[in-house]
Amino acid sequence: MIDIDNVTKQFGEGAAAVQALRRVSLTIPEASFFTLLGPSGCGKTTLLRLIAGFELPTGGDIRLDGQSIGHLPPHHRPVNTVFQSYALFPHMTVARNIGFGLEMQGRKPSDVAATVNKMLTLVRMEEYAARRVDQLSGGQQQRVALARALAPHPKVLLLDEPLSALDLKLRKQMQGELKRLQAETGITFVFVTHDQGEALAMSDQIAVMSAGEVQQVGSPEAIYTRPRSAFVADFIGDTNIVPATLLRYEGGRAVIRFAQGPELCANAASDALAAGPVQVALRPETITLTDAADPAALMCGTVAESTYQGAATQLTVRLETGPEIRVEVTDPPSPGARVGIACDAAMLQVLAD
Amino acid sequence: MARRSTKPRELRRQPLFTWVSWCVLGVLYAPIAVLILFSFNDNRAVMSWTEFSLRWYGAALENEGIRNAAVVSFKVAAIATTAATIIATMAALATSRGPGYPGRSAAIALINQPLMIPEIVTAVATLAFFSILRQVTGWTGLGWLILAHTVFCIPFAYMPIRARLADMPDTFEIAAADLYATPWQCFRHVTLPLLMPGVLAGAMLAFVVSLDDVIITLMIAGPGETTLPIYILGQIRRGVTPEVNAVSTILIAITVLMIAAMFTLQKKRP
Known part of the structure; x- marks a missing residue:
């Protein structure tokens, strides 16, 4: 288990100082696939480098299984990294690359050879042991980088956008492979990515980061269906953010009302919002279209645009109150039609900010 | 057109370029060429060539x-x-x-x-x-x-x-x-x-x-x-x-x- 306790990281001094991380606190559970997700510049890679020891925190501490590691040099941390550029040693063969960590730990040559063989099998690269790394394709280099980082059996494996250099097909394949490796080895994986699809597909837990702060931590389902803020709702998947009025709380749920229609009991990201205008996240695929006169309709609008996407059709509906929202349906009305927007109240999420 | 002369690869097309190059290389290497040539000369007098020989290499190594x-x-x-x-x-x-x-x-x-x-x-x-x-x-x-x-x-x-x-x-x-x-x-x-x-x-x-x-x-x-x-x-x-x-x-x-x-x-x- 990794405990990130109030970690701050500042680059530079005085006026040129950049706050890369602002008092970040996180707990990464043992043997889980944990993803740090956010746009570039959000501090996710800095946090990874702090866990690896390539940078030292300006404030706060990092603990691994209760032991403080925040200020140890990288070679004293039982943590290994798969680098974005792989950083395979160009003057060594595949086998020597994989065995490097074990050799540095002073393991017996016979142990090193045995583990290297096991790792080669694990990443399905048996035939390539004697190759030089510059003779490998990107996907193969990726596997070697993984094997090299896993060989010393670290407590934590850090992965810095390792799939970003691969083409789409290979990326999908490696996503499955990474999941499999995590399950097989039982090692805690900390995965950094800006790709929300990747994060949703692979993670046990996701921490969404923005501007040096953790916005929300949770399972992919929780992050997707219960976003805390407009940033998270917008960053993860396609979403509509619609204004509504908060009337009161009832049994931990928020009673809200849209431009028209009945009062609804929605999920709320916070139970301490003041009554009045709030923002509500509404996923396009949870919306059902109904007649504009239907008393269940929460708002009305006209279909402005229709895009066929195979399994579903994406509609843009211009609301009578002004904004446009996106809707995904299987039996689309024709553009220009006046429609009512309805939604299961359980699918609505009142955002905290 | 005015730009042409600023391109480095166009330099080779300039008049006299080849001639000047050979002159410079000649000045640089002619003395060395003479020295090397006369080190193989079977004659004590430096100025006149008689025939090819390695005798001075032998003499140098024995000195x-x-x-x-x-x-x-x-x-x-x-x-x-x-x-x-x-x-x-x-x-x-x-x-x-x-x-x-x-x-x-x-x-x-x-x-x-x-x-x-x-x-x-x-x-x-x-x-x-x-x-x-x-x-x-x-x-x-x-x-x-x-x-x-x-x-x-x-x-x-x-x-x-x-x-x-x-x-x-x-x-x-x-x-x-x-x-x-x-x-x-x-x-x-x-x-x-x-x-x-x-x-x-x-x-x-x-x-x-x-x-x-x-x-x-x-x-x-x-x-x-x-x-x-x-x-x-x-x-x-x-x-x-x-x-x-x-x-x-x-x-x-x-x-x-x-x-x-x-x-x-x-x-x-x-």
Whole structure:
């Protein structure tokens, strides 16, 4: 288990100082696939480098299984990294690359050879042991980088956008492979990515980061269906953010009302919002279209645009109150039609900010 | 149209370009060509060609003065090169790895500066400084000459090593540290092997510079410490002999081989 306790990281001094991380606190559970997700510049890679020891925190501490590691040099941390550029040693063969960590730990040559063989099998690269790394394709280099980082059996494996250099097909394949490796080895994986699809597909837990702060931590389902803020709702998947009025709380749920229609009991990201205008996240695929006169309709609008996407059709509906929202349906009305927007109240999420 | 002359590749189309080039190359290499040619001349008189012969090479190799001078030269060059290369490698690491520190660019300038100082100035300064040290310590011997050579070889060795290091991303070293390599293991197993072409290039440059140094050696060398260039200089005073031609040709051959090897090594990029 990794405990990130109030970690701050500042680059530079005085006026040129950049706050890369602002008092970040996180707990990464043992043997889980944990993803740090956010746009570039959000501090996710800095946090990874702090866990690896390539940078030292300006404030706060990092603990691994209760032991403080925040200020140890990288070679004293039982943590290994798969680098974005792989950083395979160009003057060594595949086998020597994989065995490097074990050799540095002073393991017996016979142990090193045995583990290297096991790792080669694990990443399905048996035939390539004697190759030089510059003779490998990107996907193969990726596997070697993984094997090299896993060989010393670290407590934590850090992965810095390792799939970003691969083409789409290979990326999908490696996503499955990474999941499999995590399950097989039982090692805690900390995965950094800006790709929300990747994060949703692979993670046990996701921490969404923005501007040096953790916005929300949770399972992919929780992050997707219960976003805390407009940033998270917008960053993860396609979403509509619609204004509504908060009337009161009832049994931990928020009673809200849209431009028209009945009062609804929605999920709320916070139970301490003041009554009045709030923002509500509404996923396009949870919306059902109904007649504009239907008393269940929460708002009305006209279909402005229709895009066929195979399994579903994406509609843009211009609301009578002004904004446009996106809707995904299987039996689309024709553009220009006046429609009512309805939604299961359980699918609505009142955002905290 | 006005731009045409600014393109470097258009230079070759300029009138007289080829002619001027050949003239410059001629001026540069004609004297050396003559020297090499006459080192194979079977005649004591330097000015007239009789027939091809290797007799002066034989004579040079049998000449005890030349042999002693060669031994001194290679001993000095070998030790000075080794020491200078080790120091230059450490200097290159200190000036291009790790976090920056105040005075880093000043340090780089200070290491390179001796290249810009006229050698005669360095020579006189070294002579004055060493005579004080010699007097204080009472030490004599080849060590002083080796020390002087080591010092002036450092910036020559430093240049290619630092250039290579600057081209080398530090991700490999970071990866090694991540894989439990101590700083020394990281240097030994990752930095040094990747830096090797630069180190060898620096060493060869230092070796060549040491091998043909005259001015500083002339000032520092004591009796019995005559190096090859100094010996040749002494012989020339008594007139050019074919033996000197032969020795010079051997020196040229060694130098050319070293420089060629250096360029080949430098082409291998990390």
